[in-house]
Amino acid sequence: MLPRRDFLALGAATAAMALLPGRAFAAIPTGVKVHGLSAFGDLKYKPDFAHFDYVNVDAPQGGTFNFSPPNWGQNQSPLTFNTLNSFVPKGDAPQRMEMCFDSLMVRALDEPDAMYGLIADGVTISDDRNGFTFSLRPQARFHDGTPLTADDVAFTFKLLKDKGHPDYSLSLTHLDDAVAKDAHTVELIFSGKQSARTILNVVGFPVLSKAFFTANPFDSSQLNPPLGSSAYKVGRWSAGTWIEYERVADYWGNDLPVNRGQNNFQRIRIEFYQDRTAAFEAFKKGEILYREEFTSRVWAKQYDFPAFTAGKVVKHEFPAETVPSMQATAVNQRRPQFQDPRVRRAIALCFDFEWTRRNFFYGSYERSQSCFEKSDFRAEGTPSPEELALLEPLREKLPPEVLGEAVTQPASDGSGRDRKQLGKAAKLLAEAGWKRSGDFVVNDKGGRLPAEFLVEDETFVQVYSPWVANMKAIGIDASIRLVDSAQYQLRQSTFDFDLISAAFSFSATPTRDDLEIFFHSRSASVSGSRNLPGTSSPAIDMLIDAVGAAKDRESLTVAMRALDRALRARRDWIPSWYLANHRSAYWDMFGFPGQKPDFGFPVEALWWIDKGKAAKIGKA
Template identity: 70%
Template structure:
């Protein structure tokens, strides 16, 4: 299962690679000033030297051609996998189609076989000022938009100013400390920060996709149009059927096709995304061959659905790929902008009503594990008692944060698997009673006579099936719990305006999270910013201080300590109720593609890395 939560950046879909000699780089914190650098990283050496020709995870001999029709399993900003009504993915409102990012280039791109390195795309190099607050990007003079017009520093200045003023919150927040974007000349861009930014802010900002200034001089910067902003990327928008399908056409004369960060990537002539409101309808389309690739998000289908003729004939492959070595979170957010959810005892009681063990056995076919952490599957997950270094960060807030923060890392307790664990429900009832919610006429009411109600907002029938037993357990202890299934457009609008009691979310973080990356989820500055991903409305000075500690970390050890301390506090606060996670990608695809193994450790952009194999396609009748 996965939920809708746009993530921070474009996750290196503009990267590419193959073998290159190992030439040591330098950590960003120690990167020399006053000289042009081909790449930056947060900690440690760069894998690729200034003369690298390609990344190691691509096949330089991959042929170009074919169509890749797939169901995206992740998306960014205002994008939706269920429908779309705008082609502007840079704003908070509206539903844009996934993979619009393929139409745009960025100053630099992430290498997905390294935890935090970026290398030049639109920029050939970057020079850091002596005070490390200014960054001069040398732009490639050959860079072109897809209409043939040159890309200049003015385009970048316009984009950064626009994003800082009116962009999606996940673009806007990291730019809060950008003092000025300035074109020194047509091919030199200077970004100057105010000194309050994290050392790693530039690693995020430099990967922002940049549309053409000329487009927005004649079109509004909002979600009102189904006309794509002009980009300079390897794909452009082709055929569009609003709300139903979109095709991205490979730009044959893409200006950056021979750059080291692009070689071996972007092999399909067309990338097609189709939209289905119903998961079963999407699966039926895959079975018929209308969809070529899917990552299976429904445990029931993975366990029981692969018995159709094409699969039994060997035309469809079903296999698992290792997940990325990055932290993930799947959790339920309780909206603390509503007074009844502000008491952590209420949030804890609601969490106790979720019987994961029963759900795993009866609905998940044993295929998921219980998530406990905000940063699951990573070294940033807090375990056991806090270390002395963690305590040093937490002690200044003793008495102002939950006492549980200073003990064993908070865990969601296992149930007896019955579906209605009397012991856990009894604990939940006591917590609610202690919080002032008492039974009256079979319902829990506070001293004002108000009933304790909770509506779980969902946009997929699959979540109705999974969350209904949770709601039934809440009803058993007097909470008036309901589920509200709405269409994708209404769901997006209600999420953007924080119009919900409870909503689920899935998020992936980079291997080296920055302050800017986690601000939107946890910092008080995002709590009232509509469209942000701070879904619970977390606004706690202690959380803010720990996020600042994450941003100030100068080495991976210090970063890990700060992240673990933050995880402890978030789990003790019960802002997010952790749900479940899977250790691997469960993928199914028609046997008509080539791909290189092993997959990179920090990303899995299949549509950018794989290629169409004519011989395989011919063998299964998919020429």
């Protein structure tokens, strides 16, 4: 954090950043129970709404949906699992364990940040706007029939704050207390130091059973399915191989407006494969029914198998969500050789996206430039006056490029070895004190500059090999290390790598908590955080505070663009590529709503089995 004198010296930026928690949700009255929350008070659905507009309330229920989830969070892995506790920093949990647990409120996928009551039927905000009192539905139950009470909620938030995965614990840093007022009333009390929109994250956290986790350890040794409360529960499973989630017939929340038209499959099955080829072969055989295709070569060349040519399998591109996303390579500044930004820039110049796009991606990906791609938060051109009000006082704490044109990754000549760009990279290394000695550059002690990519998939060995070859050409001791999923997860969570690539999506209305886990000094040393490069900058911290302080969407956009400029100028992350759409492939046996929501795409929750289609392709 900045010393107090530096904070006061921020001058005009201080006023732009300042927003006390007392002004959070200013459009929502205090002392009155409300049915929903949103960052700026804009709620589409009224208290008596029947269901979300993007669902089919008449969708039939039943059948098995065996799919390959395209995304995951916390300690989950797409390749294996060795724990059923998805809420702790360590271990590999199966994807979609979150489907088994209800939360106080749930997000509407056709609004950027609105939350509506699930376990809670409403919330009352205190006069100082630091306290949130939730009225719990008395019918809420765990899967064993026991009541879900305020004691469980209070227990959960204290547990996640103390021992939970950083995705949870960092948002709860300023939670002072969680108090069960009675069996159906719980109050969350914050210190006043929290982000104005912290509560939007917190109300979506899973509520756990106090009885279960009092009797069982809250750690990664847990292969006993935790007691849940939601539409699905863990059914059969084989550790590391497959898991099934069974729909709960007497689920207490079936008829709530936030659930109607959703959770239509009787069984959701996920199988785990160590490589993409095996997963694709399973899809071709109909053992997997839905997948998103992330390998351009496969999408372009390998959908020629019998089921596809017979029309049983469909390829379809659905529009991507209108949320900021980042796919990039983190350069780990916990390693001394990467602390000079000139070295990070030199590494970036060795990546020939144009050659990679032509030879590996079949022209399907676009070059990413921003940490918040595909959104209005992507900085363009020179800073606006409003952005300058935030950036100018931080001039001495940020790279000089931040006040000019937004930093972009230059286009190469597409040859695979652009001599001009490699020459610039070599010059940057020399300026940073790395001198050529034979095949390598060395520092003043004669030590080489190692740069090892950590990957868990053979596909990335192929994609990154030309990048590594270019780094070697300018004297970097570059290499690729392919490891198994368990080792990859462990090394990522403990920051034991040089270079590592990742893809993330942010909320359409990012909160300070969303951003802290990726970019804030506080998360740089927290194992399991998403701050993979080890970004630690008081100026970045202040810009994240500005995002958290935004009083409306306009000021939020200004703060996010300023943050984007600063992150891009620091070059902690090397932006890589992105897709404009979801490349979906599925066996033609499903129904789905005609209009995809703008802020989410949970196929497993919104789709259903169309028995007529299934019969036509022999899947009835």
